[in-house]
Amino acid sequence: MRLRARIGDGAILLTAAATLGFLLYPAVVVFSGSMQTNETLFARNRFDLTWDNYRHIFDAGFGTYLSNSLAICLAATLAATVVSVMAAYVFSRRRFRWRRVLLTAVVAGQWFPWIVLVTPLFILFARTGLTNSYSGMILCYTAISIPFSVYLLLGYLETVPRELDEAAMVDGCTPLGALWHVVLPVMLPGVVATATYAFLLCWTEYLLALAFLTQPAMKTLPLGLYQFFGEDTTDWGAVMAGSAVTTLPALLLFLPLQRWLVSGLTAGSVKQ
Amino acid sequence: MMAPARRRTARADQVFVTLMLAPSLLILAAFYLYPMASNVWFSLTDLSLMKLRQGGAYIGLANYADALGGADFWRVVWNTAFWLTAVSVVVRLVLGMALALLLNSAALLRLRLRTLMRLALLVPWATPPIVAVAVWRWLLHPQAGGINRALLWLGLTRHPIAFLADTATVWPAIVLIMVWNTVPVATLTLLAALQSVPRELSEAAALDGAGSVRIFRHVTLPHIMPTIMILAMLMTFWTFNNFVYVWLATGAGPGRYTDVLATEVYLRGFVDFNLGSSAAIGVIMAVAMGTFGLLYVRVLGRRVAS
Numbered sequence: 001m002r003l004r005a006r007i008g009d010g011a012i013l014l015t016a017a018a019t020l021g022f023l024l025y026p027a028v029v030v031f032s033g034s035m036q037t038n039e040t041l042f043a044r045n046r047f048d049l050t051w052d053n054y055r056h057i058f059d060a061g062f063g064t065y066l067s068n069s070l071a072i073c074l075a076a077t078l079a080a081t082v083v084s085v086m087a088a089y090v091f092s093r094r095r096f097r098w099r100r101v102l103l104t105a106v107v108a109g110q111w112f113p114w115i116v117l118v119t120p121l122f123i124l125f126a127r128t129g130l131t132n133s134y135s136g137m138i139l140c141y142t143a144i145s146i147p148f149s150v151y152l153l154l155g156y157l158e159t160v161p162r163e164l165d166e167a168a169m170v171d172g173c174t175p176l177g178a179l180w181h182v183v184l185p186v187m188l189p190g191v192v193a194t195a196t197y198a199f200l201l202c203w204t205e206y207l208l209a210l211a212f213l214t215q216p217a218m219k220t221l222p223l224g225l226y227q228f229f230g231e232d233t234t235d236w237g238a239v240m241a242g243s244a245v246t247t248l249p250a251l252l253l254f255l256p257l258q259r260w261l262v263s264g265l266t267a268g269s270v271k272q
Numbered sequence: 273m274m275a276p277a278r279r280r281t282a283r284a285d286q287v288f289v290t291l292m293l294a295p296s297l298l299i300l301a302a303f304y305l306y307p308m309a310s311n312v313w314f315s316l317t318d319l320s321l322m323k324l325r326q327g328g329a330y331i332g333l334a335n336y337a338d339a340l341g342g343a344d345f346w347r348v349v350w351n352t353a354f355w356l357t358a359v360s361v362v363v364r365l366v367l368g369m370a371l372a373l374l375l376n377s378a379a380l381l382r383l384r385l386r387t388l389m390r391l392a393l394l395v396p397w398a399t400p401p402i403v404a405v406a407v408w409r410w411l412l413h414p415q416a417g418g419i420n421r422a423l424l425w426l427g428l429t430r431h432p433i434a435f436l437a438d439t440a441t442v443w444p445a446i447v448l449i450m451v452w453n454t455v456p457v458a459t460l461t462l463l464a465a466l467q468s469v470p471r472e473l474s475e476a477a478a479l480d481g482a483g484s485v486r487i488f489r490h491v492t493l494p495h496i497m498p499t500i501m502i503l504a505m506l507m508t509f510w511t512f513n514n515f516v517y518v519w520l521a522t523g524a525g526p527g528r529y530t531d532v533l534a535t536e537v538y539l540r541g542f543v544d545f546n547l548g549s550s551a552a553i554g555v556i557m558a559v560a561m562g563t564f565g566l567l568y569v570r571v572l573g574r575r576v577a578s
Contacts, residue, residue, distance in 0.1 A: 008379060009379050009382075009383065012374065012377060012379045012380060012383070013383060013385075015374060016374065016380060016383070016385050016389060019371060019374070019389070019392075020388070020389065020392050022452070023392045023393060023395055023396055023452075023456075024392055024395055025411075025418070026396070026399075026404070026407045026408065026411060026452065027395045027396075027399065027407075029407060029410065029411065029418065030403070030407050033410070041416060042415065042416045082295075083295040083296045083299065084296060086292040086293070086295065086296070087292060087293050087295075087296040087297075089292065090288070090289045090292045090293060091293075094285070094289050096286070096289050102293065102297070104569070105300075106296065106297075106300060108562065108565055109300060109304055110506075110509055111509050111513075111561045111562060111564070111565040112304055112308075112513070112558060112561070113512075113513035113533075113534060113537075113554065113557045113558055113561060114513065114515070115513070115515055115534045115537045115538060115554060115557070116307065116308065116311055116537070116551075116554035116555070116557065116558050117303065117304070117307045118537075118538070118541070118542075119307075119311065119314060119541055119547050119550060119551060119554075120306065120307035120308075120310040120311055120314070121303070121307055123310075123324065124306075124307075126324075139299070139302075139303070140303065142299055143299050143300060143302070143303030143304065144303075146296050146299060146300060147300075150296070175285070175288050176288070200398075200400070203400065204400035204401060204402055204403075206402050206515075206516050206520070207515045207516065207519075207538075211542075222400070222402045225402060225403070225406065226402070226406075226520065229406075229409075236410060236416075239406050239410070240410070242406075243403040243406050243407060246400055246402070246403050247398065247399050247400060247403050250398045250399070250400055251394070251395070251398040251399075253398070254394050254397065254398040255391075255394060258390070258394055258460070262460045262461055262463075262464050
């Protein structure tokens, strides 16, 4: 029996090791590759550490892309989270006419292929001068973040007892006051998790940026990263360094929030 | 005395509800409803990217007839439904379930590996899809990629394989990229569900002499079924509509071998300049997903209620 247990442990240890390798190897390759020259990347047994790739991508405009991405994504995340909290709150706490239809319509935004937005918005943006502008991208990213944010927030709101905000209103709070002073503090981790999702959605968005940002000075990180892929040759050192710069903020956001991110995903849909 | 006051608060509450919903609904109307409506209109015209200013002429359902009549279209539908969506969702669910069971096993806890595994899962999950594709293009690189080096070293192949350029390997390679990037969501969600199964249930079943496989099938699986269903639905939406995995990994190539609906919309509109026929494919996509979503919500709603 003890031998069997030991063999079982060994099998699990091996599986765990293989899984860890599968999960982590690509990330190790990115961070180590970002610090090697293109020559050593292709050579088998050489390994010279260098910051040249990072210097190179920031010379090639990565700093601009980074600040564009930050400005657009932070503004869109803020806007999407605020309007989503407002909508999710009344969807969760009030019963009104058209509630089911409107809620389904909002949440159904998740099912919508973004590629369908490209042509009509491309024409609209061209007419209104929103192409190559922060405001156009911020509006776009706010719009694509709302459906999933409302869906997540509904789940978190279900965990806040209704009696809490009802009691606050009996004590003379306005509805908005009840949301702000009572409900929000309780569900703050959920709001933060929702904002994180929204931020990452925008941070990594490629298609709409490709369509609406054509001037180099306006481009975001994802577009900047794929500039290093050439038709014939690819600057792999730059790709690795650019990948590292794009991934690091996402990784830092994920670590403290992982538990909340997981619990929110399936909480919302069970009860509607 | 009370009635007018109550009516006033009811009216005030109606205003409150409207004001709270207005911003979201207006943005969604402008960025989903309006584009969808104009797409339906474009799909009935011969609008071209080169002649945007003139607009397109109404040509009825010709774009739809063209699309549905072409053999290429059905190949694209097959690519999207089978390879991009069905295969990748099933692989992620099965692998995610296996990893969740591994993480939930007492042995892993005893070996003090559970926390390490949880943290490791965050790495692919936090990796943006655009970066995941970039890295795997490097790992699958014929000359320098780690995968080919390993295969050559192990003697499993004589010549390096150009995974993303060979029709025999390109779809499994794209699925691999998607699985690496998103299996953590499945794993961690299923793990949370597994941990919510009351221990008494499986202990009682074990006392009745059920083996671990039977406990899993008859106790654990029914309990976590709603989670699996929701996960399957979310992943289906995320993948069916996805543009970046295929576009950035292969550009719908080699040739147009890995063309899916999302890339087809892009190619028709922005490479062939035919916005009308591109819009028709887009409308077909949106209708397909909308129908699937409503069906799923109906089925799921019934199941959760009962």
